[in-house]
Amino acid sequence: xxxxxxxxxxxxxxxxxxxxxxxxxxxxxxxxxxxxxxxxxxxxxxxxxxxxxxxxxxxxxxxxxxxxxxxxxxxxxxxx
Amino acid sequence: xxxxxxxxxxxxxxxxxxxxxxxxxxxxxxxxxxxxxxxxxxxxxxxxxxxxxxxxxxxxxxxxxxxxxxxxxxxxxxxxxxxxxxxxxxxxxxxxxxxxxxxxxxxxxxxxxxxxxxxxxxxxxxxxxxxxxxxxxxxxxxxxxxxxxxxxxxxxxxxxxxxxxxxxxxxxxxxxxxxxxxxxxxxxxxxxxxxxxxxxxxxxxxxxxxxxxxxxxxxxxxxxxxxxxxxxxxxxxxxxxxxxxxxxxxxxxxxxxxxxxxxxxxxxxxxxxxxxxxxxxxxxxxxxxxxxxxxxxxxxxxxxxxxxxxxxxxxxxxxxxxxxxxxxxxxxxxxxxxxxxxxxxxxxxxxxxxxxxxxxxxxxxxxxxxxxxxxxxxxxxxxxxxxxxxxxxxxxxxxxxxxxxxxxxxxxxxxxxxxxxxxxxxxxxxxxxxxxxxxxxxxxxxxxxxxxxxxxxxxxxxxxxxxxxxxxxxxxxxxxxxxxxxxxxxxxxxxxxxxxxxxxxxxxxxxxxxxxxxxxxxxxxxxxxxxxxxxxxxxxxxxxxxxxxxxxxxxxxxxxxxxxx
Numbered sequence: 001x002x003x004x005x006x007x008x009x010x011x012x013x014x015x016x017x018x019x020x021x022x023x024x025x026x027x028x029x030x031x032x033x034x035x036x037x038x039x040x041x042x043x044x045x046x047x048x049x050x051x052x053x054x055x056x057x058x059x060x061x062x063x064x065x066x067x068x069x070x071x072x073x074x075x076x077x078x079x080x
Numbered sequence: 081x082x083x084x085x086x087x088x089x090x091x092x093x094x095x096x097x098x099x100x101x102x103x104x105x106x107x108x109x110x111x112x113x114x115x116x117x118x119x120x121x122x123x124x125x126x127x128x129x130x131x132x133x134x135x136x137x138x139x140x141x142x143x144x145x146x147x148x149x150x151x152x153x154x155x156x157x158x159x160x161x162x163x164x165x166x167x168x169x170x171x172x173x174x175x176x177x178x179x180x181x182x183x184x185x186x187x188x189x190x191x192x193x194x195x196x197x198x199x200x201x202x203x204x205x206x207x208x209x210x211x212x213x214x215x216x217x218x219x220x221x222x223x224x225x226x227x228x229x230x231x232x233x234x235x236x237x238x239x240x241x242x243x244x245x246x247x248x249x250x251x252x253x254x255x256x257x258x259x260x261x262x263x264x265x266x267x268x269x270x271x272x273x274x275x276x277x278x279x280x281x282x283x284x285x286x287x288x289x290x291x292x293x294x295x296x297x298x299x300x301x302x303x304x305x306x307x308x309x310x311x312x313x314x315x316x317x318x319x320x321x322x323x324x325x326x327x328x329x330x331x332x333x334x335x336x337x338x339x340x341x342x343x344x345x346x347x348x349x350x351x352x353x354x355x356x357x358x359x360x361x362x363x364x365x366x367x368x369x370x371x372x373x374x375x376x377x378x379x380x381x382x383x384x385x386x387x388x389x390x391x392x393x394x395x396x397x398x399x400x401x402x403x404x405x406x407x408x409x410x411x412x413x414x415x416x417x418x419x420x421x422x423x424x425x426x427x428x429x430x431x432x433x434x435x436x437x438x439x440x441x442x443x444x445x446x447x448x449x450x451x452x453x454x455x456x457x458x459x460x461x462x463x464x465x466x467x468x469x470x471x472x473x474x475x476x477x478x479x480x481x482x483x484x485x486x487x488x489x490x491x492x493x494x495x496x497x498x499x500x501x502x503x504x505x506x507x508x509x510x511x512x513x514x515x516x517x518x519x520x521x522x523x524x525x526x527x528x529x530x531x532x533x534x535x536x537x538x539x540x541x542x543x544x545x546x547x548x549x550x551x552x553x554x555x556x557x558x559x560x561x562x563x564x565x566x567x568x569x570x571x572x573x574x575x576x577x578x579x580x581x582x583x584x585x586x587x588x589x590x591x592x593x594x595x596x597x598x599x600x601x602x603x604x605x606x607x608x609x610x611x612x613x614x615x616x617x618x619x620x621x622x623x624x625x626x627x628x629x630x631x632x633x634x635x636x637x638x639x640x641x642x643x644x645x
Binding site for chain 2: 003067
């Protein structure tokens with residue numbers, strides 16, 4: 001089965017180096033106002049948004065996104 | 081003359097083909113002949129009325145530490161498990177520089193609930209490299225070990241503290257590839273990584289700071305060797321699990337390696353989720369990818385006392401924090417402080433439907449013995465208080481040595497779990513043997529498979545069940561010459577009574593270094609366990625002092641030096 005024939009699942013990305021909510025919003029939700037796009041991303045990714053930020057003094061600072069995270073770029077699909 | 085002849089057994093050979101009656105002769109560590117055997121053996125076993133099958137392979141364990149003081153991985157071996165895979169979930173005990181021992185012990189304590197004291201009193205730290213660790217555990221090894229190397233520890237080795245803070249540079253990734261090659265050369269069967277686990281400070285483990293490129297770079301090394309990648313996905317969410325298995329599928333296809341993710345649970349609130357995940361698994365297999373979900377056989381039972389952190393309280397941050405970071409005296413003091421207690425009780429209200437159903441399973445004082453075996457709800461009624469107050473009060477009275485059981489917490493739908501277990505693209509595993517030793521007993525999952533899903537529910541044939549935990553596992557993991565009863569194969573063999581094989585009652589025993597305790601289950605219905613042609617355990621005589629366990633695939637000589645970081 002070619003990859004193109006896989007059934008539709010919720011769209012997601014893996015972060016690029018240094019990604020933040022804002023950079024992902026600019027890349028994946030272009031055309032949506034930044035604040036709204038960030039808000040959408042956060043609501044679709046509670047597993048990241050609700051995470052405690054990095055330890056005090058960490059390189060990660062207050063960016064909760066880890067390099068290994070799955071980031072959804074759309075809401076959950078309606079049940080078929 | 082053969083070394084050992086097993087006569088009159090019902091051979092379930094691991095292939096899934098129908099059982100048949102035959103004798104089996106062993107010479108050295110291999111199966112010499114199967115059929116009617118007239119020659120004598122130096123030792124003979126009468127298996128009349130018993131099943132003779134390949135030894136069971138447990139692909140998801142954390143026996144890494146226990147193997148340092150117990151080469152039998154007790155009681156797993158007595159349940160018929162002849163090969164274990166430790167090093168799952170990004171954690172192995174090597175390679176590990178001396179300065180990170182405390183860090184890794186903390187991670188094992190947090191993630192796998194291994195007592196700190198067991199490491200302190202049961203482990204002599206005389207290795208750093210993977211090869212040195214393998215050399216160390218080979219001494220007195222009675223069970224076969226196919227060890228994974230953990231991604232988190234490879235990162236620590238190469239990056240030091242930065243492993244817990246950032247992505248790796250190109251040079252660091254190259255160094256990690258070199259370290260992985262050395263581990264594979266030294267006998268690692270593959271690499272494990274984790275996307276969910278937290279360390280002892282409740283911060284993400286090092287593997288979670290790796291980007292997709294780093295994982296791919298390591299997978300490319302696995303591709304050089306044809307070895308497996310194991311991951312722990314975000315199993316609590318179906319969309320996340322599907323995204324991960326898609327990531328695994330691309331890796332599997334690109335580097336032609338098998339991958340496996342664990343665990344996959346059936347719960348009342350995610351029945352649809354399991355169907356979606358399995359549909360995706362089927363699609364990815366149809367593309368030629370290998371993405372094996374691991375499913376455990378047993379329902380989820382969780383025991384706990386408030387002296388140590390429990391998985392049951394992980395979503396109650398106030399509770400979890402004091403259990404994680406408090407000393408016993410501090411925890412008791414918190415319970416006695418009215419303001420703190422009020423906050424804890426309020427936070428626990430989300431589980432108010434659960435607390436009355438818990439059962440008190442162990443206390444130390446004579447006064448409270450009368451409550452043992454009763455539900456918390458029954459004790460609350462008897463004491464005229466609430467269930468959560470009963471748990472707190474008993475814990476104060478017992479100085480935290482009151483133990484409770486939350487039984488049947490999930491993965492308990494016979495129909496759904498049975499269907500999953502026999503699915504051709506489900507890998508039976510995820511036992512977690514050697515870990516969570518104060519939360520549940522992982523031993524006897526194989527006995528439970530035969531007792532419940534084969535004998536009681538008739539959900540699968542005994543031939544299919546044996547195949548699932550022997551030849552299929554060996555094939556998925558690339559373990560050669562094991563998992564089948566065929567001439568020329570290594571003689572890892574279990575003789576058991578199909579009418580009585582089961583897991584015994586869960587019991588609390590004190591056999592962990594540092595006066596530690598754990599929950600275990602005795603084997604039922606298992607007669608004899610043979611490892612590499614030698615009798616390793618019998619129901620009559622127990623564990624044999626002669627040990628023949630091997631490290632698998634274990635192809636190279638012990639190397640002395642890792643790639644310098």
